[in-house]
Amino acid sequence: MSSEKNKPEVRFTGVGVSSGIARGTIYVVRDDFEDVVRYRIQPSEIAGEIGRFETALIQTRAQILEMQQQIAEAIGAKDAGIFDAHLLVVEDRTLIDEVLRKLETDLCNVEFIFQEVATHYAETLGKIDDPYLRERALDIQDVTRRVVRNLQGKAPKAFLGLTTEHILVAHNITPSDTATMNREHVLGLATDLGSRTSHTAIMARSLEIPAVVGLHDVTGKLETGQEVLLDGYNGLLILNPTAETLWLYGELKHRKELVAEQLTGLRETISTTRDGRHVVLSANIELPDDVHSVTENGAEGIGLYRTEFLYLNRPVLPTEEEQYETYRTVAERVAPHPLIIRTFDLGGDKIATGMEADDEQNPFMGLRAIRFCLKNLAIFKSQLRAILRASAAAGNVKIMFPMISGVHELRQALAVLEECKTELQRDGVPFSSKTEVGAMIEIPSAALCAEALAREVDFFSIGTNDLIQYAIAVDRVNEQIAHLYEPTHPAVIRLLKMVADAAHARSIWVGVCGEMAGDLAMVPLLLGLGMDELSVSASLVPRVKRAVQSLSVPECEQLVQDAMALEEPAEILGRCTEVAQRHYADLIG
Numbered sequence: 001m002s003s004e005k006n007k008p009e010v011r012f013t014g015v016g017v018s019s020g021i022a023r024g025t026i027y028v029v030r031d032d033f034e035d036v037v038r039y040r041i042q043p044s045e046i047a048g049e050i051g052r053f054e055t056a057l058i059q060t061r062a063q064i065l066e067m068q069q070q071i072a073e074a075i076g077a078k079d080a081g082i083f084d085a086h087l088l089v090v091e092d093r094t095l096i097d098e099v100l101r102k103l104e105t106d107l108c109n110v111e112f113i114f115q116e117v118a119t120h121y122a123e124t125l126g127k128i129d130d131p132y133l134r135e136r137a138l139d140i141q142d143v144t145r146r147v148v149r150n151l152q153g154k155a156p157k158a159f160l161g162l163t164t165e166h167i168l169v170a171h172n173i174t175p176s177d178t179a180t181m182n183r184e185h186v187l188g189l190a191t192d193l194g195s196r197t198s199h200t201a202i203m204a205r206s207l208e209i210p211a212v213v214g215l216h217d218v219t220g221k222l223e224t225g226q227e228v229l230l231d232g233y234n235g236l237l238i239l240n241p242t243a244e245t246l247w248l249y250g251e252l253k254h255r256k257e258l259v260a261e262q263l264t265g266l267r268e269t270i271s272t273t274r275d276g277r278h279v280v281l282s283a284n285i286e287l288p289d290d291v292h293s294v295t296e297n298g299a300e301g302i303g304l305y306r307t308e309f310l311y312l313n314r315p316v317l318p319t320e321e322e323q324y325e326t327y328r329t330v331a332e333r334v335a336p337h338p339l340i341i342r343t344f345d346l347g348g349d350k351i352a353t354g355m356e357a358d359d360e361q362n363p364f365m366g367l368r369a370i371r372f373c374l375k376n377l378a379i380f381k382s383q384l385r386a387i388l389r390a391s392a393a394a395g396n397v398k399i400m401f402p403m404i405s406g407v408h409e410l411r412q413a414l415a416v417l418e419e420c421k422t423e424l425q426r427d428g429v430p431f432s433s434k435t436e437v438g439a440m441i442e443i444p445s446a447a448l449c450a451e452a453l454a455r456e457v458d459f460f461s462i463g464t465n466d467l468i469q470y471a472i473a474v475d476r477v478n479e480q481i482a483h484l485y486e487p488t489h490p491a492v493i494r495l496l497k498m499v500a501d502a503a504h505a506r507s508i509w510v511g512v513c514g515e516m517a518g519d520l521a522m523v524p525l526l527l528g529l530g531m532d533e534l535s536v537s538a539s540l541v542p543r544v545k546r547a548v549q550s551l552s553v554p555e556c557e558q559l560v561q562d563a564m565a566l567e568e569p570a571e572i573l574g575r576c577t578e579v580a581q582r583h584y585a586d587l588i589g
């Protein structure tokens with residue numbers, strides 16, 4: 001690649017969420033609709049396109065009516081009336097006639113034409129200074145999405161099928177898009193939306209794809225085919241990089257490679273502090289294939305296997321048998337180290353096929369994780385049976401329940417697990433009766449009730465990604481309030497301390513598997529709080545190991561003591577960074 005001559009370099013600043021540098025040509029996906037690819041049709045195909053359009057409109061109408069009925073039953077006919085306006089859109093003759101006319105003149109696929117016509121229509125209405133018409137523009141956008149989705153069926157998104165190397169620049173990328181991405185072709189990711197703890201960012205780190213999110217409206221400023229440099233360390237997207245920029249980045253890459261090389265020497269070493277305390281350092285995985293990077297990076301097992309990723313973007317859930325095979329294979333590959341399998345955490349930003357995201361107003365506080373499983377017992381039980389069966393293979397499997405909010409819920413989950421054990425025993429199917437069970441502590445109510453929860457389980461794993469979002473009421477995927485998402489908020493530190501103290505008072509171990517554990521500035525704080533385990537993205541394991549090996553427990557405990565006396569998150573962060581800088585400045589710079 002060479003930067004285009006005479007074109008000025010332009011820099012866009014966002015948040016670097018997956019380190020690394022990528023250079024290449026971009027492919028721009030502007031929003032949900034961008035996925036609608038335009039293709040030409042023959043005049044003889046027009047009738048077929050009209051047929052598809054009619055079917056999609058009928059389907060959309062039926063969906064709106066069904067939704068309207070559900071709402072009428074739940075909250076009354078008056079509120080259901082808002083969908084009358086949506087019904088008017090699917091019957092709008094001006095809109096429909098314009099689509100039919102353009103089919104004749106433009107000779108291209110109907111979803112493209114419909115999207116174009118409807119978007120133009122909505123934009124025109126949206127510009128008129130009349131609240132009623134502006135509302136109507138929103139109705140049109142909403143219905144357009146539905147019609148387009150129906151026209152597309154469940155067709156895979158076009159950008160997932162690209163077969164040439166590119167840097168994907170998108171308005172938003174869902175975790176399931178990332179899970180199904182061909183990493184051979186995707187050199188880097190850049191998005192308008194997003195944050196560090198979104199599952200898309202987590203996935204990018206696992207796949208070791210450089211990524212920058214929160215670039216606001218960058219998709220509106222770039223075109224497919226332009227050449228860029230993406231800096232995942234500093235959160236920069238650089239259009240038309242100059243020769244000097246390219247040279248500087250060549251240097252940076254070289255320095256980073258040197259540090260990485262030095263770190264590979266740590267692979268066989270243990271994460272023990274200078275004064276001899278062993279902190280288990282494990283890795284988080286999303287897909288079974290990630291196992292190779294767990295051992296490659298020298299982790300002591302898997303502290304969090306996000307099983308739901310295997311099931312995003314599939315029309316049906318896998319059978320118990322298929323799950324058993326998958327879990328067993330992962331367990332055998334990571335043995336003799338432990339494998340902590342988290343039961344499905346569907347919901348929030350991880351929407352499986354068949355679960356409609358927009359059916360919930362607050363998906364992160366909705367039917368997610370253990371709540372979903374306790375409501376869908378057949379799904380839950382088939383997963384638990386599969387995990388239990390896999391535990392017989394290498395004896396290293398542990399089970400963990402996500403989003404536990406209190407004792408009652410935990411006991412319900414444990415009762416279902418007991419039921420599965422009884423059934424397996426009855427059928428003579430082997431499993432390890434010593435399988436440890438843990439609870440994720442990621443809701444403030446669970447942290448506050450940690451003493452009671454500790455009586456029920458063998459370990460705790462703190463999900464700081466969620467714990468922070470719920471404690472401070474900051475949506476973890478909303479880039480507009482990302483500055484409020486502060487792991488060093490005094491409230492967060494108190495919650496963490498409460499959980500660690502409760503676990504130790506009941507003699508169970510406690511770990512942290514949220515992204516905070518992989519943040520080098522936070523490692524001293526977590527050690528000082530007494531965490532027994534840190535579970536991080538596999539690629540971060542060598543750096544975190546070096547950090548642990550450089551620190552001593554008394555110094556970390558002093559840091560916690562100091563932090564508990566401070567009131568501002570920034571002050572606490574400053575103290576943490578000072579300790580980290582003192583011991584491993586080269587890793588942080």
Ligand code: PEP
Pocket residue numbers: 304306345442462463464465466467513514515
């Ligand atoms: C967490 O919430 O910190 C966690 C590890 O789980 P997830 O990121 O999958 O919600």
Ligand code: MG
Pocket residue numbers: 402442463465466
């Ligand atoms: Mg979580």
